[in-house]
Amino acid sequence: MDYRSLDQKFEKALYWMPEFEKRGIVIRSLITVLLILTLSISSLFVVFQKYNIGLASLISGEVLTLKNTQSLLSKSPIPPAEEKGLTPLKRSKNEKINVVVPTGNFGDILAGYYAKKMGVPINKLICASNENNVLYDFINTGVYNRKRELKATLSPSMDILVSSNLERLLYELCSHDVSVINSMVGSLNKKGEFTITRDMKEKLLEDFYGEFATDDQTLKTIKDIYDKYGYLIDTHTAVACSVYKKYVEDTKDNLKTVIISTASPFKFPNSVMKAINKKFTSYDDFDLLDKVAELSNCDIPKSLKDISKRRILHRMVCKKENMGSTIFKILKI
DSSP states (O other): OOOHHHHHHHHHHOEEEGGGTTOEEEESOHHHHHHHHTTTSSSOOOOOOOSSSTTOOSSSOOOOOGGGHHHHHHTOSSOOHHHHTOEEOOOOTTOOEEEEEEOSSSHHHHHHHHHHHTTOOEEEEEEEEOSOOHHHHHHHHSEEEOOSOOOOOSOGGGOOSSOTTHHHHHHHHTTTOHHHHHHHHHHHHHHSEEEOOHHHHHHHHHHEEEEEOOHHHHHHHHHHHHHHHOOOOOHHHHHHHHHHHHHHHHHOOOSOEEEEOOSOGGGSHHHHHHHHOGGGGGSOHHHHHHHHHHHHTOOOOTTTTTGGGSOOOOOOOOOGGGHHHHHHHHHTO
């Protein structure tokens, strides 16, 4: 396989930081990363994401082909490496990398798994969870158990107890045996848990490593990285960075590592700025957007700029027990 194009994109778009002992790489755009990882493969790569609002929505997304890669890289909201005191990454042609993905629904990391199976030189896929650590437990024990309290964390996109994309991985681990999948999914629906076979667990651990970060660890990571490098990350990326440090301590793995950033600090200004300084706790969310822009040296996304001055379109409020009837009311059914 010819990795020349892949090498060129790595040199242009990825940068290592001393924070991770010259092995970690933080990237703001998930789209950029996934396209880089699949650049050496002559195929269409579909990424369901909105780019402008910190990659906020995995549902209403855009279909991206490889020809879009250069334009996406040129639109990156992160200033050039030299402005941040970072050094362009250099990797040899056959050098493998690790990939850390903050995830709750197992979608982004599953894309990495498929990329690896297609030939991308990935060593280990590191699954980073928050305190809703059902995936952490699954990877380390082979038991998937959703019978637990759902916690509201600072990384809400990962607040999930049933990872809907996981069954796609199970399909690969059991050699495409549909009866095994039906049994496990049925057990999850009826009993709230299932256990994979020893053979499936061995295959799982060949490719995956799982850890999690608490909210306190998330906030500390945001502050530590900003204090040392002036680089502002969101809460989800902070979970990934925190887990990566634990991974290095646990495995002593020296491979270069891509840390996939799946959100923007502009999406979570309250949590991000509170991590930097507790004085920002009293600030209005709209004012915090200006602070995030100032500290990150990035412009406020167009979709959020001047949002406080826009007319409020929806004022309806309902209790959760009335959600069903409220939807019927809205739909005039």
